[in-house]
Amino acid sequence: MSDLALNGVTVRRGGRTALADASVAFRGGRLTAVIGPNGAGKSTLLGVAAGLLAPAAGTVTLGGEPLQRIGRRGLARRRAYLPQNPAVDWPISVERVVALGLTPRLPAFGRLPAGLGAAVDAALARFELAELRERPATELSGGELARVMLARATVGEPELLLADEPTAGLDPRHALDAARRLRGLADGGCTVVVALHDLALALRIADDVVAVKNGRVVAAIAAAAVEEALLQELYEVRASVTRGAGGVTVRFDP
Numbered sequence: 001m002s003d004l005a006l007n008g009v010t011v012r013r014g015g016r017t018a019l020a021d022a023s024v025a026f027r028g029g030r031l032t033a034v035i036g037p038n039g040a041g042k043s044t045l046l047g048v049a050a051g052l053l054a055p056a057a058g059t060v061t062l063g064g065e066p067l068q069r070i071g072r073r074g075l076a077r078r079r080a081y082l083p084q085n086p087a088v089d090w091p092i093s094v095e096r097v098v099a100l101g102l103t104p105r106l107p108a109f110g111r112l113p114a115g116l117g118a119a120v121d122a123a124l125a126r127f128e129l130a131e132l133r134e135r136p137a138t139e140l141s142g143g144e145l146a147r148v149m150l151a152r153a154t155v156g157e158p159e160l161l162l163a164d165e166p167t168a169g170l171d172p173r174h175a176l177d178a179a180r181r182l183r184g185l186a187d188g189g190c191t192v193v194v195a196l197h198d199l200a201l202a203l204r205i206a207d208d209v210v211a212v213k214n215g216r217v218v219a220a221i222a223a224a225a226v227e228e229a230l231l232q233e234l235y236e237v238r239a240s241v242t243r244g245a246g247g248v249t250v251r252f253d254p
Contacts, residue, residue: 002063002078002159002191003028004049009058011044018044020215022058026193026208028159031186033202033223034195036212037235042195043084045212046162049193050081062160076103079160080153084168086145091136094148098123101152123155127181143174150181160191167198179205199231203241203248 004026011019019041026032026049034042047053049060051067060067067075080101088097099120124130127147132140137148146166153161163182167175175198183205186192196202202209203223211219213234221230224243231239235252242249 003061004160004191004193005061006045006049007059007061009048009055009060011048011053012056013044013053018215019048019055022217024210024217024220026191026210028063028191029186029189030207031183031192031194031205032208032210033206034193034210034212035197035199035202035234040212040234041215042212043164044215045210045217046081046164046193046195050079050162051075052081077156078158079162080156080158082149082153082161082163082166084164086149088137088145088148091138093134094129094137094140095120095124095133097137097148098129098151098155101155119155119157123151126154127151142170143177146170146174146178147181150178154185154190158190161185161193163192163194165195165197167196167201175201199250200248203243203250 006022006024009019009022010017022045034045036042044053048055051060051072062070062075062078070078101123102116102119124133127150129147129151132144137145140148150166153163166182167178170178179201182192182194186207194206203226206223209219209221209223209226210217211230211234218233219230226241228239228241231241231250238253240251240253
């Protein structure tokens with residue numbers, strides 16, 4: 001289990017400050033939901049945390065080691081990143097899509113080593129995709145494709161997974177399925193950081209919550225401690241949070 005930490009991170013994009021002096025720690029082996037309104041800086045925070053965006057100031061560390069020192073290939077072996085609305089444009093098989101997640105581990109030449117083939121088989125089984133392994137990915141439903149992309153992201157068993165709106169566009173059943181699988185990854189020891197707009201789902205599955213607004217981290221607290229005042233500050237509308245045996249309900253009133 002490895003902690004991920006941002007220390008005084010500032011990111012500028014297109015001449016504007018997209019993230020300002022952000023300092024936050026994501027604890028190893030836990031699921032953290034990143035929440036906030038559109039344009040708050042959630043995707044920027046995940047991008048810089050994944051090492052895909054270079055900060056103008058500050059540092060990002062994984063397991064106490066700066067990302068620059070880990071290097072691109074080393075980082076690719078240790079963390080996985082799932083962007084918003086991932087798509088497959090070519091009719092390659094599900095098995096091959098999942099195998100792409102092993103690219104950082106592949107030899108420069110030759111066939112897929114036997115050990116990595118076993119990893120693909122395990123990922124297909126873990127996400128209930130074995131029967132779909134030969135199907136062209138372009139023929140999958142939205143829920144099936146979501147499972148395939150999670151399998152691709154985690155086939156290398158990364159210690160860190162960052163996912164940007166992984167339930168966007170999914171119907172409630174498939175969104176709950178994706179959330180359950182993310183929760184299972186965290187329970188298995190992976191550090192999971194997920195940007196979510198579905199607040200009830202976020203509070204249901206997360207251990208911790210990081211709230212972002214106007215490019216600034218305004219709160220980093222346990223999910224169980226999120227109350228109406230924080231949501232009203234973030235979204236500028238009246239909010240209510242109800243917790244019960246059936247889960248968490250979040251309502252917004254004009």
